[in-house]
Amino acid sequence: MSSTKQKIQSLLKQLPDNCSIEDVQYHLYAIEKVRRGLEVADHQGTRMQNEAEERLNKWLIK
Numbered sequence: 001m002s003s004t005k006q007k008i009q010s011l012l013k014q015l016p017d018n019c020s021i022e023d024v025q026y027h028l029y030a031i032e033k034v035r036r037g038l039e040v041a042d043h044q045g046t047r048m049q050n051e052a053e054e055r056l057n058k059w060l061i062k
Contacts, residue, residue, distance in 0.1 A: 007031070 002010075011027055047055075 008028070011031070012024070015023060015027065
């Protein structure tokens, strides 16, 4: 697995030269959210599509 520094360097290479600091922050935020979500899914498991829809239906406005 690559180090945090290597991941950031890879991200910076992919972004355009004229990107803003906010662009970099957003991408770092998104990468971290996905990483945490995958970690939670590994530890706690995931839900089937129909189960998720059933749970969300009670919150949706009809």
